[in-house]
Amino acid sequence: METAAAAPGVVAVAYSGGRDSTALLFATLQVARPLGWRVVALHVHHGLHPRADEWLAHCRRQCEAWRRCGWPVSLVWEHLGLHPAPGQSVEAVARRARYQALRRMAMGQGATVVLLGHHRTDQAETFVLQALRGAGVAGLAGMPAAAHREGLVWLRPWLGRPRSEIEAYVRRHRLRYVDDDSNADERYARNRLRARVWPALLEAFPQAEAALADAAAWAQEAATCLDELAAIDLSSLDHGQGLDLRACLRLPPARARNALRAWIRQASGQRPSMPLLERLWHEGPHRATARWDWAGGELRLYRGTLRWCPHSGQPAGAREGVREARLSLRGAGAIALPGWGGRLHVEAVDHGGVPWSRLRRLELRARSGGEQFQAGPGRPPRSLKKQFQSAGVAVWAREGPLVYDVQGHLLFVPGLGMDARTWAEPGRRQWRLRWEPTA
Template sequence: MNPPPLAVAAATVAVAYSGGRDSTALLHATVRAAVEQPGVQVIALHVHHGLQPAADSWLAHCERQCKAWQRKGWPVRLVHTLLSLRPVKGESVEAVARTARYAALARMAKEHGADCVLLAHHRRDQAETFLLQALRGAGVAGLAGMPAAAERDGLLWLRPWLARPREAIEAYVRRHRLRYVDDGSNQDVRFARNRLRHDVWPALSVAFPMAEASLADAAAWAGEASACLAELAEQDLHGLQQAGTLQVAPLLALSAPRGRNALRAWVRRVAGAPLSAALLERLWLELPSTSAGQWPLPGGGVLRSYRGALRYEADGQHRAVVSAVSKDASLSIRRAGRYRLRGWGGTLVVRRVAVGGVALSLPAQLQLRDRSGGEQFQSGPQRPARSLKKQFQAAGVPSWSRTGPLLYAGEQLLWVPGLGVDARAAAVAGEAQLAFEWIPD
């Protein structure tokens, strides 16, 4: 089994390292590859969830292993963090731990200068994910399972062994005599994935020997279908969005499957969470006859119709006040993704686009500013620049939706939350360009 390629343009590569078999194999293979590339440093990221008594011994094992490799002159060091998770009644322990783990991995990677994080998921993991999502009634995006590569939180997340069978990793561990820890919770059949592994998979693999490869292939096909739907939604939303809202009339003019696809994508974008199938159908049925309705979202926030447009409001957004907390004054954007802005009370989403964006390429350095009263915004190439107040009024943006930072490059205003791209900074066809979205807390 070959080590993962280190063709990423980075001097520091991070590996999520639990101490288990799969992550131990991936870390070992990555460090071996780094030895052949002078100047590359590998950071092993360990998350102590604080949920199991054995977690202290797992951390100790990881520390011993990394120190042993360091004594051989290998370029690796361990970084760890301790979480204090307290899932409330009714919450999925798995989901809470997973969300906290990825947030901790992202934080540690950035703190130690890594641009990418390697994850040890393999083909069996992908096949299991496909089955679990199908049994939960997931749509195409859910059936796609885990991507081999994704940009998120300003980092590149890679799963270099996603197409490799579990047996290949087991053989690698035996060949190199690697020691690893066993998580006892993997035997607890109260968890859905463990029930699948212990009660279903053995019989499935006997009845269908190619089940792992076939289900992983099905996930890959679902991934392609999901990507096509996302591209279609991006094209549709380009003509449906205006000043941070979704225009209802042109949305409803689309066919029902296409319109629901665009609506689903828009809600995920502005609310940061998927829309349930039931609420999606309700919205699609009620929007044609509702001029001023509202639809609370289960995860918080509300969708409101206003002057023929649908807008999202986070909880308490309409009564928010300016905080005295110091705010980030600049933002260095190295990758597309979501950037939480300290002091601004929200998240800036950055996407690469082919049309409709700001003439910027990555990496980019932006200045973040509050409204001072003298800003001029040009809404179109043939239109005069006018004050932000007049532009907000003309676009029908209510006062509570006029929050968030103004984005500048030097003294050039690029983008305004609720209004979009200043025409003077708009990219032309063929230029590298970025699109922005502001999601208040």
């Protein structure tokens, strides 16, 4: 979908056809017409419910009816056809895909604001569910009234309004909406809460909804303060190459865990789980080298520095059994070597390189043991293991092919560079190799 230029006076409303989104769309139209705004109703067809086609048809009829009455509304929809894998949360998969689709449609219509129909009851329910899942402050904060993400402003204008007010609004204006019967399916946690827990909770504590929503607001303020504190701490703990885990753990425990949590979220894009934090907290101080799987990648610890590296999906050559290969070079540039899990770069340099005659035909080999490398002129050749340790090269940064010329001379080692025994004489044109892992 092509993205239109952001147009003033265009507002998007997430419109499922249900009661809450119908009320929000109708209320938005009341404000939009006198101001000359254009309202875009965004409908997501998940492809999960047998009545989803009916809901889309209802939304189309309703928007067309309002349009004939002179209301400035248009409907845009996207069919997702989701197929969650076994073991995946249907709710989580649908939620992620829905927000991605809403963003695509809003940007395509030139809208910069998307309105969402969540209300105070939703917020209170979210607080309870997050607490039951053992969430921290960020999870208890629930849904923000306003959020800026990926070029859009997401607004929940009714977050302070109870569901009862929206129900009364719908009755007063005789609005027609679809009823999602999956809302009665108690396999889903929120539905169980609404059916079994919420009525009893309100009977025992009539002010529970307002109190829980207020608690979420307090949690939002606390989460903001914790984020700001983490930013202060990470300014001295993150040196660009990763997190100084040793320095982080010297902070007071609560502050250290807050900084660690924030750094993992920034690095990987996902808030860390409690089990992961516990492992890092207890294992990190006692291990010089370690890996922990997380968020489609790995958290890697080496000599006190923690890094997050995404998986490319392509394992390194040595792990795949690739032992030898031949390569012909034609000039500077990058050569993809997926079987080895990376790219080999060829670069012109002023010193520390080799003559081009050595690079025309190369042999790539996996480590077999006994190889020696000379780190610089006048230095003794030493085993790769000792050279790696001396240079502080992490174990996972040592993967990749050893590069030899056709005479069998070692030219290049990933993580160490060009072997000084093959360097070109000063003043001669020369090139060097550089390894970029993608796995």
